[in-house]
Amino acid sequence: MDNIPRISSFLSRALIFLTLCITLFTSPSLSYTNPSPLLDFCVADLRASPISNNAFPCKSQVSSEDFFFSGLNTPFNTSNPRGLAANVANVVTFPGLNKMGISMYNVAVAAGAANSPHSHPGYTEAGFILEGSVSIGFLTTNYTLYSKVGQGDMFVVPPGLIHYEWNVGKTEARFLAVVTNELPSEVVVPNTLFVAKPAIPDAVLMKAFKTDGKTINLLKSKFKW
Numbered sequence: 569m570d571n572i573p574r575i576s577s578f579l580s581r582a583l584i585f586l587t588l589c590i591t592l593f594t595s596p597s598l599s600y601t602n603p604s605p606l607l608d609f610c611v612a613d614l615r616a617s618p619i620s621n622n623a624f625p626c627k628s629q630v631s632s633e634d635f636f637f638s639g640l641n642t643p644f645n646t647s648n649p650r651g652l653a654a655n656v657a658n659v660v661t662f663p664g665l666n667k668m669g670i671s672m673y674n675v676a677v678a679a680g681a682a683n684s685p686h687s688h689p690g691y692t693e694a695g696f697i698l699e700g701s702v703s704i705g706f707l708t709t710n711y712t713l714y715s716k717v718g719q720g721d722m723f724v725v726p727p728g729l730i731h732y733e734w735n736v737g738k739t740e741a742r743f744l745a746v747v748t749n750e751l752p753s754e755v756v757v758p759n760t761l762f763v764a765k766p767a768i769p770d771a772v773l774m775k776a777f778k779t780d781g782k783t784i785n786l787l788k789s790k791f792k793w
């Protein structure tokens with residue numbers, strides 16, 4: 569008889585311990601990033617694909633060169649239909665970023681041009697307007713737009729929210745941006761809806777945009793790959 573409470577108290581402690589373990593090891597803040605990496609760094613060996621464990625394998629021989637990248641300085645040419653040009657430092661262009669959880673962009677925007685509303689699912693973006701006047705805006709999940717025309721300002725876009733950059737000045741603008749992933753994905757809202765392959769059925773888009781098939785086809789025709 570005496571043993572029963574002892575067993576049940578052992579069981580309840582075991583259950584608490586188990587619950588704690590499950591909570592700790594499945595908690596996104598602990599399992600998603602690696603706060604105590606086994607190695608100081610892991611420069612990507614891009615030839616040794618594929619990506620496994622969410623990173624490229626490490627290069628065996630590294631040198632100081634592996635931690636520097638001059639590509640952000642490549643001259644820009646914004647004379648293109650979008651009026652945009654960007655130099656990108658991600659794990660593919662700069663393998664030293666492997667497992668570092670960060671990428672950087674040097675972006676030029678022609679006067680009047682805009683980077684379409686887009687999001688980086690799950691990742692935060694921060695930027696710094698180096699030249700010109702850029703209207704930066706992001707949308708919350710309850711349809712509130714937070715925006716400002718920045719000059720020499722730093723800005724931040726909360727994780728995964730849809731945002732745009734629009735050069736409202738009369739000269740080319742430039743900004744630096746960092747995103748908290750070394751190979752961030754990008755969902756460009758209009759393109760995603762209108763160039764999907766196979767296409768989203770017209771009936772779905774007609775209902776979503778409360779319009780007719782002719783208008784949907786017109787929009788689709790503007791978004792050929």
Ligand SMILES: *[C@@H]1O[C@H](CO)[C@@H](O)[C@H](O)[C@H]1NC(C)=O
Pocket residue numbers: 645646647648
């Ligand atoms: C920029 O691109 C345009 C269009 O492709 C081209 O005509 C022009 O020569 C380029 N300018 C420079 C400086 O390379």
Ligand SMILES: *[C@@H]1O[C@H](CO)[C@@H](O)[C@H](O)[C@H]1NC(C)=O
Pocket residue numbers: 708710711712
């Ligand atoms: C959305 O959230 C913001 C911040 O909490 C609030 O000020 C705003 O009124 C909300 N908007 C709507 C449409 O619910």
